[in-house]
Amino acid sequence: MIDLAIIGGGPAGLSAGLYATRGGIKNVVLFEKGMPGGQITGSSEIENYPGVKQILSGLDFMEPWQEQCFRFGLKHEMTEISTIKKEGKIFKIFQNDGKVVEAKSVIIATGGRPKRTGIKGENEFWGKGVSTCATCDGFFYKNKEVAVLGGGDTALEEANYLTKMCKKVYVIHRRTEFRAAPITVEHAKNNEKIEFITPAIVEEIKGDNNGVNSIVIKNTQTNQTSQLDVPGIFVFVGYEVNNNILKQDDGSMLCECDQYGSMIVDLNMKTNIEGLFGAGDIRIKASKQVICAAGDGATAALEAIAYLDSHK
Template identity: 65%
Template sequence: MIDLAIIGGGPAGLSAGLYATRGGLKNVVMFEMGMPGGQITGSSEMENYPGVSTVMDGMSFMAPWQEQCFRFGLKHEMKNVARVSKNSDESFSIFLDDGGEIRAKAVIVCTGSEPRRAGFKGENEFFGRGVSTCATCDGFFYKNKEVAVLGGGDTALEEAIYLANIVSKVYLIHRRDGFRAAPITVEKAKKNEKIEFITNAVVDEVYGDQSGVTGVKVKFKNGDIRDLKVPGIFTFVGLNVRNSVIKDENGNFICETTQSGQIKVDLKMQTSLKGLYAAGDIRQDAPKQVVSAAGDGAVAALSAMSYIESLK
């Protein structure tokens, strides 16, 4: 049996692993299928982490986290966790996709979130063939071409600004007049001559052929349609939490969650199930910022260490 299982390898999971192992736990395992780093590794610009004055992309920003967190003995298992359950002896069973089972004294869930689909016609058909949720990943394919960006938050505007350095023009589509993004980001985007704002409008349809997207139809509130002849659209319309690991075999949550599926926690990141903690985007009212996720991970690790000590 391991001391602590950490599910997820983003900022919350890595910070939890760092604090747990540096704090003295000897058998801590982080389950993450790919390379650790989380969703922020797909970001084109990271400039608001306290103490880091250099603006860099998410991949570069997260690279030193791995080295630091593994230095104190954190183990990384490149395996996918299917679900977690609590046993009669107060331990937890970690069920893996490959059929394996690992027992742990405590668990921290840091599975984060994933980009939400916008729901327009053609989105699923052309996803990966002109419809993308990662400007850093796919922006280069549209060098000197025109593209569309859908969304009104910080991510949408930041990625529009990033794409403007690569493409010839960016059509920024938002359903309202106002934006949820920080005023400084909105101002920066408005000053960019390559970005055209299309507000009070939604994407009605994305169409194309066997080679991929060839156009985007934008529908305004008055019913008018504008046809943008672009080969790609980037959508940034929010996130869905990855909460499948806290569902039992019948699909019921093993701890309390909000109506939207986020895990309810107290100030110690403790869930309603003793010994089970949640950190980062998965938890209730998460601000979805790297600095907050890192703080959550540290708090969850310290709480889990106290819990494990109480078992002795």
Template identity: 60%
Template sequence: MLDCAIIGGGPAGLTAGMYATRGGLENVVMFEKGMPGGQITQSSEIENYPGVTGEVSGMEFMMPWPAQCQKFGLKHEMVAVNRVSKEGEIFKIHKEDGTISQAHSVIVCTGSSPRRAGFAGEDELFGRGVSTCATCDGFFYKGKEVAVVGGGDTALEEALYLAKICSKVYLIHRRDSFRASPNTVERVKNAQNIELILNSIPQEVYGDNMGVTGLLVKGDSGEIRDIKVPGVFTFVGNDVNNQILIQEDDSFLCDVNKHGEVIVDISMRTPVHGLFAAGDMRLSAPKQVVSAAGDGAVAALQAISYVDEKLNS
């Protein structure tokens, strides 16, 4: 029987693990099938985390986190979780390998996944020229031209990263203004090899047996522009990874809003006693590493109080 099961190994999950173990819970396991670190490990540069200065990639930034957490006793089980259920006062962690773990409390930190933009050819050519990770795939286009789709912080930051590798970056956005931070917008506008294609929507990515060869983009005037590029990177938001909360009758274990975000209070508590949600998957998450880490700490402190009261009552 676990004191606390943590599902997900990103900034929220790792921080929750550190606070839970350091705070006195003795049997805490983080379930994460891959290497801990989360989606931020794909980021090319971290410049807005307090105390972190200089050019640090997401991978470099997250590298020391697991060791720090494990020092206090956090265990890492490298297995995917299919579902979390609750029977009476006990949670059951249904794992991909067919086994089940039991826990007094659960902190779900499964985050979100990059959303597809939805234009023709995107799914067919995904992994063959269409990508959602500039740090993963940007190297393949060194000295070549690429297109980036999106207008938020991630899109602009990755466009800047690609501009250091590629000969030219076409930045395509459906509006004439960006949602990104003013500093990032200014850097993009000053980059000599980034061309802004505003008020425009990608219509179709096309290619051959070798992969992507071009992208058709429609402007607000209706004109179609054919951009000859071997690589297209899309950064148009994320979808919540809430699948493990879906029960056998297709209902959710706890309340979610219309976007699939888990509804929590200010203490990361769901209405289900002992179940907490933290990070990008919770209601109104700012989608920032520092916020996810804070969520994880808050959830862990609440889990400690819940377990202590339950076992000592």
């Protein structure tokens, strides 16, 4: 039987594995269907991780994590998990190949993914001018004009954030009304650096070998199209957490989740199910930053150690 199963091999999962094994748990297994590293491996540049002065690609940035995290005995099972159930005090981990593994405790660190729009050029320029993280990529557009697509709280909050370094931010939304909280809308409308383009949609993202250089916008009332010359567009049309493994046979979830499907945890990454922890982007109010996910993983591992010690 596994002492601790970690599901997900991104920054949260790897950090959890490092702290758990170095903290004395003997039998720790990380389940990740591919090579560990997580969503961040798709990033073209990382320059905001403390202590790492070089600007690295996500792939290069995560490479030493694997060596360090497996140094203390963390095991890697390259397999996909279909679901997790708890029977009594034991967790049962069901793999897609039919194998079932038992564990005393579990850390879920499966993360999530921003929704894509399907706009022409989006996939081509993903990470090359198309971004879903103003905190990560906003600095690259210092003193430049950028576009933000979306009308929810995240879109307007990130638009406000981008005005701290960008010369101008165009907010494009398909309706004239916004889903964001009234106070968030008010702050955005009072920001002189933000210009609203509504009701409108983005029909195409254009660029060249250097990345995005313009977007084609269509007014949904007049059907007129126009071109906006910007080197970057930030897309905020929703976020999906990877929570399928929490779904039970009766349609319920293994632990309490919010309306978006994110795991509800406390400051110690504990869920309402004893021995089950959530870390990284899968949890509520996640900052979606590598450093925050790593901190979550460390916290969850320390709590798992305490849990296992108390149930010997």
